Amino acid sequence: METSIIDIPGGVTAPAGFRASGIHSGLRKNKLRRDLALIVADCRCAAAGMFTTNKVFAAPVGVSRSHLADGYAQAIICNSGNANACTADGYEKADLTCRVLAQHLGIKKEDVVVASTGVIGLPLPVETIINSIPELAGQLACGVMASHAAANAIMTTDTKPKEFACEFTLGGVKARIGAICKGSGMIEPNMATMLGFITTDAAIEPHALRAALQSVVFDTFNMVSIDGDTSTNDMVVILASGKAGNKPIAAPEGEDYEAFRAALLKICISMAKAIASDGEGATKLLECTVRNYYNKEGAKKLAKSVIKSSLVKTAMFGADANWGRLMCALGYAGVEFDPSKVDLKFKSKVGEISVCRNGCAIEVDEELAKEILSCDYIYIDVDCKCGDASATAWGCDLSYEYVRINGDYRS
């Protein structure tokens, strides 16, 4: 039986037991922009996180990883405007932020997750954060506007806030998952950072929660590429309050676990697509599905190689059905396949067109191809015809605007 998963409003405050807020603390110069977000659960939550694999990781990544080691947390605080990375006193400041917030909320320091996004290498004005904690906590609330304030406060060059929530059935009761995230961007040209904060009222044990998050992140966030630069600050964290009242999911298996994982997957796919389509300078969302490959890992590598190729990205920006670039990107993905079996198609809401069959050129209606590729959501379909595994990756085109955003001098 397929569980139905319904989109609902409310973002991170949609699940029972969570409040959120987002304020302007003064980290940003522009007083109209929020720069500090808080998500707090009414109770200590099962929690899990996944972090950047970059060897140069920001102080808050190190602090949050250690705070989540026991599988529990209760609050997430995140600032934008400063990455707190490559700074000599970054750990002390991230730790201080957790300590002051914990004291204010009456919880343990180790139950606070801290995150930052912004310029690397600038000292974090931690006093600004500390001094704003009373106001930030004072504004904690349930409801659409509270999640919205938090989603806004973590934005950098994102052009829109990203919030998602869904409702699904878990062991006969209604449960919810909510999320906010940000993609690539900065107020001053700097690192792209991907942050995702997820809440749920499902009751689930930490190790099952971690298993679900991990398996879902591999198929969603890890299949997004804007520019190939893995940030120093990436972080995805989930808190589970248990307020839905379902029989707790004790292990990463069984019907309830699968229902939870399916809902989490849906939310994370939505976040991945929102991040890709709002990539720096993006005019188009690209979705590449590699089908009928020997195994899933290889299919993922092929799909990601296509999505990352600068030549594919610029061709999509120019609405050019230059499929030779797709073949080339498949060819250097580092996995075995038979180019002479590959079929390639482009699709969008106005139609679809085959451009390559069995690895060779076929006659293409260039007018139709141009029409299809002029849409803002392009599907690239790669059929390897050698197995039954498939994978999907998301990205965006490479435009003049990407160069402008990242080439402009910091000022």
Place this chain on the structure above:
Amino acid sequence: METSIIDIPGGVTAPAGFRASGIHSGLRKNKLRRDLALIVADCRCAAAGMFTTNKVFAAPVGVSRSHLADGYAQAIICNSGNANACTADGYEKADLTCRVLAQHLGIKKEDVVVASTGVIGLPLPVETIINSIPELAGQLACGVMASHAAANAIMTTDTKPKEFACEFTLGGVKARIGAICKGSGMIEPNMATMLGFITTDAAIEPHALRAALQSVVFDTFNMVSIDGDTSTNDMVVILASGKAGNKPIAAPEGEDYEAFRAALLKICISMAKAIASDGEGATKLLECTVRNYYNKEGAKKLAKSVIKSSLVKTAMFGADANWGRLMCALGYAGVEFDPSKVDLKFKSKVGEISVCRNGCAIEVDEELAKEILSCDYIYIDVDCKCGDASATAWGCDLSYEYVRINGDYRS
């Protein structure tokens, strides 16, 4: 004793025993642009080649690889304007080209190397090539103009022909190495292809020649990245005529081998830099040296990760000393290092500036940094302070022009 290596004119015809030509055959529409090049040796030469690692490789790559398997060749024919890749009859056409040329020159088909660069997936108009062979062979000549014609004929979106030659001493006699190459480009937006054709009059056995080429290519061509897209058509080939009269180099060791290898390295570094600085849309040549790392392989990965980063490339385009992006790129290079030991410097002809010491920010004179980074040749110096190995990689900035060249619709 350091052998002196002197730059000389003449390109591929500088070494004794080689003639070259380049003509307009009709593959390109523009009659003012040459599109077919030929390099012929007076005798059968020791020969070696290195080819793209892309699983989707063009027909001429497959044909040339098999023709070079015995370690000998006498002629190289190369067309621009069509890649002869992803075409059903590509092999037959590449083979036919070799057969007709060999017949005309009175040599064996297996001693012909064939190369192509241009649009992928379009049928090769092989008759145009075949019909032009008499004229192409008729124009074979020694001297600067002949090499220049060949260097021009292999260009695609390259903005200038690339030719190099040097003279050095080998076992008491003068020997020469000459070369032409092309970088990323196209007449119709398509694959970047890197082609390098090298001649030498040094006497050297095929297996020693191959060893020298391989070791040098790993440190030069393989350390260049324009946009991360490994072409279907990349090829570097060297022919050694033996006309210098040196005692033949029989093995990849000893003083003569090292003298030859040093001269070949110099030529290949010149080609690598010329290709990087003429990368599509490039306004600046970037040279990143990673020093004092544990081992050379790791240093190479770190240097290449910096050179490939879109965020580093756009920062350099904008003359922005945004060193956090360098740290980030080092961090995801996939090798171990201690970020808290890293020192970073930018250099150019107007001066140098330290921007990061022991992994942390230091005070930077932003005016001076901007002046340094506004030059057209930028050195990025990374000191890992953990060993004594070093490596250098070359690339270019990422500009609006790159997007324009590759985003424009093929027409």
